Every structure is written in C-alpha cells, then in structure tokens.
Amino acid sequence: FERSLIIAFGLMAAAFFAFWSIAEEILEGEGHELDQSILLALRNPNDLADPIGPHWLELSFADITALGGYSVLTLMIAGSAIYLLTFGRWRHAALLVGSVVSGSVLMHFLKLGFARPRPELVDHLTHAMSFSFPSGHATVSAVAYLTGGLIMAEAHKQKRMRILIMSGAVIITMLIGISRVYLGVHWPSDVIAGWALGTGWALLW
Numbered sequence: 001f002e003r004s005l006i007i008a009f010g011l012m013a014a015a016f017f018a019f020w021s022i023a024e025e026i027l028e029g030e031g032h033e034l035d036q037s038i039l040l041a042l043r044n045p046n047d048l049a050d051p052i053g054p055h056w057l058e059l060s061f062a063d064i065t066a067l068g069g070y071s072v073l074t075l076m077i078a079g080s081a082i083y084l085l086t087f088g089r090w091r092h093a094a095l096l097v098g099s100v101v102s103g104s105v106l107m108h109f110l111k112l113g114f115a116r117p118r119p120e121l122v123d124h125l126t127h128a129m130s131f132s133f134p135s136g137h138a139t140v141s142a143v144a145y146l147t148g149g150l151i152m153a154e155a156h157k158q159k160r161m162r163i164l165i166m167s168g169a170v171i172i173t174m175l176i177g178i179s180r181v182y183l184g185v186h187w188p189s190d191v192i193a194g195w196a197l198g199t200g201w202a203l204l205w
Helices: 002-027 032-041 055-066 070-086 090-114 136-154 159-182 188-204
Strands: 047-051
Touching: 002 090, 002 188, 032 188, 055 159, 070 090, 070 136, 090 136, 090 188, 136 159, 136 188, 159 188
Parallel strands: none
Antiparallel strands: none
C-alpha cells in the first residue's frame, strides 16, 4: 500500500508539473510554432478544410470526440454512480461524481483565466465553444475514464485484468484528445495540458 501511495503521489506531482510547465509557455507566448506545425501537418496543404486521411477517418474521430462530450460523460457517470449505489458502494459513487464535477469546475475557471482563443489556422470540423486552454474534452475525459478505470481495477485481484482496464481507460482518453486536434478545435498543447491536468486530478481523488 505504501509503495502504491508513493507511486500515485509521484505520478500526480509529475502530471501537475507537466500542466504548469505548458501553462507557463502559453502565458509567455512560447511553443506556438510547434502547435501550428502539427495542425498544418494534419491538413491537406492545398485545402486546410480537408484533413489528411480517408473520409471515414474524419467520421471516426467525430464519433470518438463525442465520448468526451458533456452529454455522453453525464450519462456515463450517472449510470456508473447508480450502478455503484445499487451495490452499496456509495463512497465509490461519491468519489466518481465528485472528481468529475470538481474537475469540470476547475477546468472551466482555468479556461476563463487563460482565455486562449481557439485555433483559426484551420477550419473547425466539429462544433466548439468557450476558450481553448486547457482542452475540456481532454481534461474531463481523463478525470472520468481514469477515475472510473481505477475504481473498476480495484474490484479485480488479477493484475492482468487491472492492466487491461487501465490500458483501455488510457487509450480512450488519448483518442479523445487526439480527435480534438485532428478536428482542428484545439491546439496540441491544449490537449497535452488537459491530459496532464485530468490525470493529476484523477490521481488526487
């Protein structure tokens, strides 16, 4: 238990440090060239409204990005909390709901504080509101899926099952963040910072 706690605190500290390092660069106006290069690399140079890859890839990322939307996450968290309460796991239910709600509130105020505009370099291929930094989809999906994954993993004694569950949670979180950059509604640094913040917040809870 002590070793796991030390590892968890170490990962949490590293995640928050990564977020703050990126945030400092944003405030100082650094690293924007890399953001621009990545966004442009994902678009047809002759038509910035056309993402690279086949059309089905764009449709797939549009579906994937919905997994980090408020509607899907609200339904998932509500259903998971009800499921946990049915088995008398009210502490786990409160932990799951509390982490996601508090993470969403934190992300909202950080967006207002940084007030970073969304990319205008390429066309947006999905609807997007509010400011850009940090990515709300990346932050909240990291909190929701990683916290949920940790709760599910705790219910299994087999190490391989725990690894499988957490790997799935990480992969889903990463795909959601990547979809935001591919669809042109976030700078890459928004997403990386969102992953770091969401991971740290999930570990904290």
